Amino acid sequence: MQTKTARGTLRVMDGNRAMAEAAKLCRPNVIGAYPITPQSPVVEYLSQFVNEGELNAEYVAVEGEHSAFSVLMGAAMAGGRTFTATSGSGLIFGFEPFCIAPGLRLPIIMGIASREVNGPNILGYSTQDLVVGRDAGWIQLVVENNQEIMDTTIMAYRLAEDPEIMLPVVVDYAGWYLSYASDTLFVPSQEDVDGFLAPVSKPRELRLQPEVPAAFYTSVMNPWRYSEFRYYHCAAMARAKAKFDQIDAEFGEFFGRSYGGQIEEYRTEDAEIVLVAMEITSGTAKVVVDALRDEGLPVGLVKVRMFRPFPRERLQQALRGKKAIGVIDRNVCFGWNSGTLYYETKAALYDSKEFIPIVSFIDGLAGGDVTVDHIRKAINIVHEAAHGKPVPEVTWLAIEDDK
Amino acid sequence: MKEMRLHGRGGQGVVLAGNMLATALALDGKSASVIPTFGGERRGAPVSASLRFDDKPIRQHTLVYAVDGLIAFDPVSGVFPEVFSGLKPGCIFLINRAKPLATKPNPGLGKVGVVDATGIALQELGAPIPNTSMLGAFAAFTGWVSMDSVLKSLKIQFSGDRLARNLRAAERGFAEVRVMEFTKEAVSHGV
Numbered sequence: 001m002q003t004k005t006a007r008g009t010l011r012v013m014d015g016n017r018a019m020a021e022a023a024k025l026c027r028p029n030v031i032g033a034y035p036i037t038p039q040s041p042v043v044e045y046l047s048q049f050v051n052e053g054e055l056n057a058e059y060v061a062v063e064g065e066h067s068a069f070s071v072l073m074g075a076a077m078a079g080g081r082t083f084t085a086t087s088g089s090g091l092i093f094g095f096e097p098f099c100i101a102p103g104l105r106l107p108i109i110m111g112i113a114s115r116e117v118n119g120p121n122i123l124g125y126s127t128q129d130l131v132v133g134r135d136a137g138w139i140q141l142v143v144e145n146n147q148e149i150m151d152t153t154i155m156a157y158r159l160a161e162d163p164e165i166m167l168p169v170v171v172d173y174a175g176w177y178l179s180y181a182s183d184t185l186f187v188p189s190q191e192d193v194d195g196f197l198a199p200v201s202k203p204r205e206l207r208l209q210p211e212v213p214a215a216f217y218t219s220v221m222n223p224w225r226y227s228e229f230r231y232y233h234c235a236a237m238a239r240a241k242a243k244f245d246q247i248d249a250e251f252g253e254f255f256g257r258s259y260g261g262q263i264e265e266y267r268t269e270d271a272e273i274v275l276v277a278m279e280i281t282s283g284t285a286k287v288v289v290d291a292l293r294d295e296g297l298p299v300g301l302v303k304v305r306m307f308r309p310f311p312r313e314r315l316q317q318a319l320r321g322k323k324a325i326g327v328i329d330r331n332v333c334f335g336w337n338s339g340t341l342y343y344e345t346k347a348a349l350y351d352s353k354e355f356i357p358i359v360s361f362i363d364g365l366a367g368g369d370v371t372v373d374h375i376r377k378a379i380n381i382v383h384e385a386a387h388g389k390p391v392p393e394v395t396w397l398a399i400e401d402d403k
Numbered sequence: 404m405k406e407m408r409l410h411g412r413g414g415q416g417v418v419l420a421g422n423m424l425a426t427a428l429a430l431d432g433k434s435a436s437v438i439p440t441f442g443g444e445r446r447g448a449p450v451s452a453s454l455r456f457d458d459k460p461i462r463q464h465t466l467v468y469a470v471d472g473l474i475a476f477d478p479v480s481g482v483f484p485e486v487f488s489g490l491k492p493g494c495i496f497l498i499n500r501a502k503p504l505a506t507k508p509n510p511g512l513g514k515v516g517v518v519d520a521t522g523i524a525l526q527e528l529g530a531p532i533p534n535t536s537m538l539g540a541f542a543a544f545t546g547w548v549s550m551d552s553v554l555k556s557l558k559i560q561f562s563g564d565r566l567a568r569n570l571r572a573a574e575r576g577f578a579e580v581r582v583m584e585f586t587k588e589a590v591s592h593g594v
Contacts, residue, residue: 012426012435145464177464181438182422184429280464287463367440369465 007256008186015178018146018185019085019111019171020045022153024055025193026109028083030075032060032068036090037123038175039113043085065094069108073097076106077216079207081157084108087175088115088129089122095136101168102137103229104217105236107160108168110138111153113179114279116366118332124367125175127279127331130307131340137233139169139240140308142278147185149173151257152305154193158247161200165236165243172307174280176367188255196254237309244306245314262311264303265318267293271300273382274319276327276345278304281363281370285328288375299379304341312348319349324357324386326378330364338362338394357385363397370397404457405547406467410486411476414446416534420476421452423556424538428456430552436461449480456547470494474541476520476533482508497544497580499533507585516544518580520572527572535569539576550577 013021020042023031031050035043049055058075062068065086072082091098091112101108112133116126130140139159143152149171156169173179194201208216221229245261252258266286268274277285282303292299302318304311319325327346329339336343342360349356361378364370374397385391409424411417421437428435435456441448453467469489475481478500493513498504499520507515518540520533527536535557542550553573561569 010429012422012429014422145462174464176440177438180418181436181464182425183436183461184425184434283462283464371465371468372463 008188008192010184011187012182012184013146014041014180014182015146015149015173016041016113016180017045018149019113019153019173020049021187022150023083023085023109023111024049025188025190026083026154026157026197027055027081027194028057028109029080030058030060030072031083032062032071032075033084033086034062034065034068034090036065036087038115038125038179039085039087039090039111041179042111042113046083065090066097067094069094069097069101072108073101073104073106076101076108077104077208079204081161082108083110085111085113087113088117091129091133092117098133098138099136100217103233105166105233106168107157107166109153109156109160110168110170111149112170112172113175114172115175121366124365125177125330126365126367127172127329128365130170130172131331131333133170134308134340137167137237138308139165139167139237140172140306141169141244142172142305142307143178144280144283144303145185146178146181146183147257148259149178150185150187151251151255151259154188154196155244155247155251157197158200159240159244161204162243163205165240167233167236167240172279177280186255186257192254196251241306241309241311241313259305260303261314262304262306263314263318264305266301266303268300268302268318270298272298272323273379273386274300274302274322274325275375275379275382276302276304276315276319276325276341278307278341279330281328281330281375284370284372285375288372288379292376292379297379297383307341310344310348312351315345315348316352319345319356320352320354322356324359324382325349326359326361326382326385328361328363328370328375328378330362330370332362332365342394359385359391360394361397362394365398368398374398374401404455404459404461405471406469406491407454407472407474408467408470408486409452409454409474409476410481411450412446412480413441413448413450414532415450415476416532417450417452417476419560420474420534420538421454423534423553423560424454424541424548425456426556426559427538427542427548427552430555431549433458434460436464438464438466440466472545472547473497474537475499476537478521487511495545497537497541499537503581504583504585507583514544515583515585516540516580517583518544518576520576523572523575523579527575528568536572536576539573539578540580541576543577544580544582
């Protein structure tokens with residue numbers, strides 16, 4: 001369907017198609033990717049775009065994710081714009097170069113259709129792969145719907161290739177629930193995307209060129225120099241937070257859609273209790289927040305869009321003065337035995353010097369549904385915590401159903 | 404907002420039908436979202452798709468638990484009891500089968516429609532893929548989506564000879580769907 005507006009052309013497509021179309025619009029020079037459920041169609045679409053001449057890119061049909069990341073490291077060193085996509089176990093298969101790329105400050109963009117990684121069932125959605133990849137040094141962005149997949153991928157190139165940032169970026173979207181799910185969305189025009197990416201589309205100053213020898217990857221570096229590299233890596237991570245807010249706002253002026261940058265605040269201003277969530281759960285949570293508001297309960301939602309670097313300052317600000325907070329995770333932080341976003345939010349609140357009760361909810365593992373009923377149940381527990389009643393620190397909502 | 408489920412088996416084009424129906428609804432000016440559920444891709448394995456449409460944007464990313472409408476792509480698994488979970492009052496039911504239904508497959512159902520979509524598909528496509536004839540039948544049976552938009556969504560999905568064959572299959576589904584009339588006594592569980 002072709003309903004063209006200033007914001008783009010209205011289409012219906014699934015999340016994988018949205019990811020592939022977004023990558024195409026950003027004109028990568030080199031693509032290296034290996035198919036894995038639930039991401040496979042991204043690879044199929046991109047190879048088709050290149051094969052049919054719709055996209056002028058070097059498409060490398062790699063034999064696995066380890067090779068995909070390695071190929072893109074070389075391409076990015078040579079100054080190329082790169083793209084790959086993977087999922088769960090595929091990410092883990094490529095973990096060695098995955099961890100090396102950020103240290104080399106290579107602005108690779110990767111779509112991850114998230115998938116469960118812990119046995120006994122790895123064929124379903126959860127954000128456990130996001131959590132497993134958390135400490136490798138990538139910037140991690142997490143999206144709620146197919147439109148956001150498309151828009152965030154375009155923003156990701158601006159962020160990754162910014163000379164003040166120069167870090168790889170993951171755009172994480174729900175496997176199955178978005179990757180195979182169709183929805184209406186606007187596809188921006190090529191001209192508009194070219195215009196938006198123009199600030200980072202000039203040839204990079206530092207790149208691998210035969211006539212200008214430079215070392216990009218050396219195992220003989222002394223530890224002091226290595227620490228200096230990591231120090232500047234962290235400094236770039238810190239800059240990425242405000243930079244992402246700025247890019248998101250600029251995207252809004254360009255395309256008429258913006259998402260709040262690091263976090264989106266939904267009806268939080270006068271809320272007494274607030275849910276914190278990421279990914280598709282935040283969409284369903286908005287529906288629940290609206291329903292409970294109609295019932296007179298002052299509840300709001302903070303959607304975390306940037307998981308690394310962690311939006312500590314923005315969260316402190318959004319959650320200031322609230323009576324209680326509940327955090328919903330589709331992952332498990334082993335050892336803390338809570339959700340990961342939960343304990344990170346809790347750590348962020350430590351600096352705010354006020355005590356706010358905060359509780360963890362784990363749900364939606366291995367493709368399980370985070371239902372409206374589950375979110376209502378979670379809010380009830382947060383409500384009790386707000387009124388000083390003793391509640392468990394962690395509630396496994398799917399297990400509660402059986403009680 | 405209307406909430407629906409499409410039930411069938413791997414290979415019957417359930418996921419694609421969901422996409423095409425969502426596209427048709429969007430062409431009608433609605434917001435639509437469809438979430439398919441399946442594990443590993445396998446022919447014959449149960450597949451379902453949860454579809455929502457509304458005049459407002461759809462933000463809920465969950466499966467559908469309370470249904471206004473059901474489409475069953477398989478004559479056998481289409482009447483398994485779990486298909487009928489969460490019926491809203493008057494939930495409509497469209498099933499692909501060659502013969503009419505003697506009894507209502509679930510007492511909670513409202514209007515019931517039958518179309519021999521596999522028969523049409525075998526004749527028009529030469530393959531037992533009933534999805535496009537089911538979409539045509541759905542447009543006629545419910546009026547929830549315009550046939551014009553269903554045909555347009557097929558034109559986005561297919562081209563050439565495959566398009567021509569699928570357009571014919573959809574038109575035949577539209578023309579050949581029958582609404583079942585049941586006497587009250589004939590209502591039973593199962594078929």
